[in-house]
Amino acid sequence: MDINQLNNKLSISDELIFMEGNGGFPCIRIRNAHADALVSVYGGQILAFKPRGSDELLFLGNKAFFEAGKAIKGGVPVCWPWFGPHPENKNYPAHGFVRNRMWNVLHTETTENGTTRVSLGIKSTAETRSIWPHDFSLSLDITVGKTMRMALTTRNTGDQAFSLSQALHSYFSVGDVSQTQLLGLEDRQYIDKADNGSLKQQDGNVTISNEVDRVYYDVPSLLTIVDNALQRNIQINSSGNNTTVVWNPWSEISAGSADLQDDDYQHFLCVETANALEDAVEIAAGDEYRLTAEMSIQEQHSL
Helix, strand or coil, X not given: CCHHHHHHHHCECCCEXXXXXXXXXXXXXXXXXXXXXXXXXXXXXEXXXXXXXXXXXXXXXXXXXXXXXXXXXXXXXXXXXXXXXXXXXXXXXXXXXXXXXXXXXXXEEECCCCCEEEEEEEECCHHHHHHCCCCEEEEEEXXXXXXXXXXXXXXXXXXXXXXXXXXXXXXXXXXXXXXXXXXXXXXXXXXXXXXXXEEEECCCCEECCCCEEEEEECCCCEEEEEEHHHCEEEEEEEECCCXXXXXXXXXXXXXXXXXXXXXXXXHEEEEEEEECHHHCEEECCCCEEEEEEEEEEEEHHXX
């Protein structure tokens, strides 16, 4: 459906409209009593979320690509059905294929408590089966209120089990990453991808002073980003995952990336709710699996 058809069928008066975004991609703009948000139908990707009275939660760079077939760097990309490079074919796109495709808008509604809910979906086709030979139905339910909640549900619509890895690849906006700490991963083991995949153990809070690319194991449901420069804390409450990915490219990679400005690394921290590495999920024929993340902002003086 085009923008006019989407608005005629699924807009919500004074709350939700469809509009043309960067690159001509259809976007969903939400403005309710609790927050503003922007969702790209391409990639099924949240691009912005700003609760009333707060700064923007998510980072989206000025040089992000908005081109068919390319991933949008920022917001919350959906990595599915593999995380990182394809395990066998290096010619396939990193982090799967759904973040590079147009999704379908399945449903929009206002809930009883004044939040706004949007459901997006994507299903297997002959073209997706040529890349990943399984039948599936994938949906993303987004609830915008004082918090932002995402629920990514995979349904196995085929007759054989399949396994997958996945992530809600959240780019959180921070005032200064060098003044930022991540709480909740103390003493957890992690794979350090920036150090040849070495297995290490976290000592104290996670801080960022160089390139960080880590997969943490046995993670708790609640993690907290302490953003001292903006005097706020970001809380991430997740379910369905035993791993969390923490990433910041630091200066050299940021400067060498066509879709990042040289200093962008200073202003975001990726804390990704994931099923990565040994945390891959197997889904039997006819079954489903749900990965969720709820994100909120708290001012530090109120904690």
